[in-house]
Amino acid sequence: MATFHPISVEQDVLKARADPDSVRLKAKSLVDAAASDPFLAYLPENGREERVMRETDETIARFRKLGAEEVPLFGIFVGVKDVIHVAGIETRANSNFADQEIRAPGDATEAPVVASLRAKGAIILGKVKTTEFAFYTPTDTKNPWNPAHTPGGSSSGSGAAVALGLAHLTLGTQTASSTVRPAAFTGVVAIKPTFDRLPKGGWCALAEGADTVGLFTKDVGGMRAVLEAVMPFWHSTFYSQTLASVRTPSPSTKPRLLLPTGGLMALLKHDGARDQFYNQVIPAVCKVFDVFEYELFAPGEVQKILAVHWDLIRTEMYMEHSHNHGTGLNLYPSHSARYSPAFLDSLCIGESTLATNPSAHRTARRSRLHYRSHISDALKRTGCVAILCPCAADGPAPVGLQSTGDANLGTVWTHPGVPSVVVPCGVVEKMPVAVQVVAGFGRDEEAIAVAEVVQECVKEIWDAGVKECTGGNV
Known part of the structure; x- marks a missing residue:
């Protein structure tokens, strides 16, 4: 249990x-x-x-x-x-x-x-x-x-x-x-x-x-x-207005959620989690929202986001730990033996990337702004209040403690820096699964308001899964 x-x-x-x-x-x-x-x-x-x-x-x-x-x-x-x-x-x-x-x-x-x-x-x-x-x-x-x-x-x-x-x-x-x-x-x-x-x-x-x-x-x-x-400058009025507009929409229209198609959804590798998302979560959410399918990223673009974000991470890891950067910890390479092999490998990749392509770090930082604008523009263009997608590419947590799972479905939103709220939405293979509610940059209040209603939509599914797996009440 x-x-x-x-x-x-x-x-x-x-x-x-x-x-x-x-x-x-x-x-x-x-x-x-x-x-x-x-x-x-x-x-x-x-x-x-x-x-x-x-x-x-x-x-x-x-x-x-x-x-x-x-x-x-x-x-x-x-x-x-x-x-x-x-x-x-x-x-x-x-x-x-x-x-x-x-x-x-x-x-x-x-x-x-x-x-x-x-x-x-x-x-x-x-x-x-x-x-x-x-x-x-x-x-x-x-x-x-x-x-x-x-x-x-x-x-x-x-x-x-x-x-x-x-x-x-x-x-x-x-x-x-x-x-x-x-x-x-x-x-x-x-x-x-x-x-x-x-x-x-x-x-x-x-x-x-x-x-x-x-x-x-x-x-x-x-x-x-x-x-x-x-949270500095939290706008309670913005949160309340968003919540009210979602819960009590105009008679002729439901609030709209953007459901990405194409390369982003291809990141979800677990068939059971995919079935649960489309056959249970989406119908439950559609009781309140209009779910609008939209190809947010062009073919191949998701992989570009992931690649450039890892350039950002590895070059900044190296800068943070290296002797060669005055603001860093001054640990690498003299203390290399004290790092794990995986961490040391990424430090070496970051060092090599900066040596062979000095502009890689600047390019990665600039791309954050591009995708930040791209997401905000897409939400405005489609009339959507937020994006809804699965949370983990693995679906439920994988067996084993040697790995912490596939990071890709979170990384896509981390790179542009937009807010993402995780809402548990059910159980697959006796392990929890969740969705992400993603809003435009700086619109955390909107993300929380929409997530609150999504949580209400999937409550029955979630409660049933918890009760089954714990043998008790939620």
Whole structure:
């Protein structure tokens, strides 16, 4: 049976406001559960209980003094991916390097997004596990639905912790598909926001031109509550107007979703997931939306996007770790033996690419702007509020812990930096599958509003799958 019992942001915020002292009991329960978790979502931390209980008492006192308006996330516990800096907890990035070795010059003691969550009342439970430097080499985290299957990566612990109910919210990162894939594989909601929409910095970067903080929660409502609190310039009115226009459209027209055809859908390799998407998800969504099939990318263009994005990642990996770039970590090549073979291979490819084609990095960065405009123009031209597509090229999480799965269906949207929201939509072969709701650049509020309605559309399918696999109620 799957182990799946995520906890609700919205419900537990209300409970905490009604009974602030109950947050201490929740803190102790989560500390104990994280320490004994057989799926290994969290890193060990000496003194975790003492730190968490101290921070909990301080947060309760702040809430009593300032109230819910100033401390809206009171009662929420957070796991932070171990490439993101948290004051008082070391960052190792699942690597063979010490904390001080992988902090770039001038790096913040704590990431701005972590500091913002604390300021709004969230409590940091601890660090969750990641692949090496948020790249390929897996960690030992297991999938709560079936420990023989990958939880995805690189934000492996982030997805698993939310699925297990070991955090209300976790932070991950995405450079290719490192947020959307773990969310899909573990059956939770996630957002890869618009590039640079959340404050950057205070982390161990993989590729600065693509790295984005990702967030994981039980459901879209909880995600909206978090984004309202911490995303700069969040437009609640824009969200509300979009939600109203989708839920109560004009009598003559349904809101329209763009369903990509051609090369993008060819990335989905799993026949069962393809059948579930077209035969269950699309009919459910069509009760509210008009689904408009459209060839968003010309033949061969998807492969060009993937190729140029990997040029961006590998050249920036090299720049980040190399002796030859003053802003980097100054680790490569003198410490090459301390990297995994996969990471070292990509550093070498990045070095070679820059040596043989010095313009490759600039070309890759410029192409982001081209595809960003292309997607926005297509949505306007077709009258669509968002794009709907499957989340993971593998379909359900593959068997085995040696790989974290195929990144391509997430990478296509990461390259232009547009927001993508993961919505679990059913179960295939007793493992969860999900869709992505993708909006135009900077339109995160629109993505969340549409995702909230898509979640309602597929709720019956999702609930039935969860009940079958867990043997209990959702």
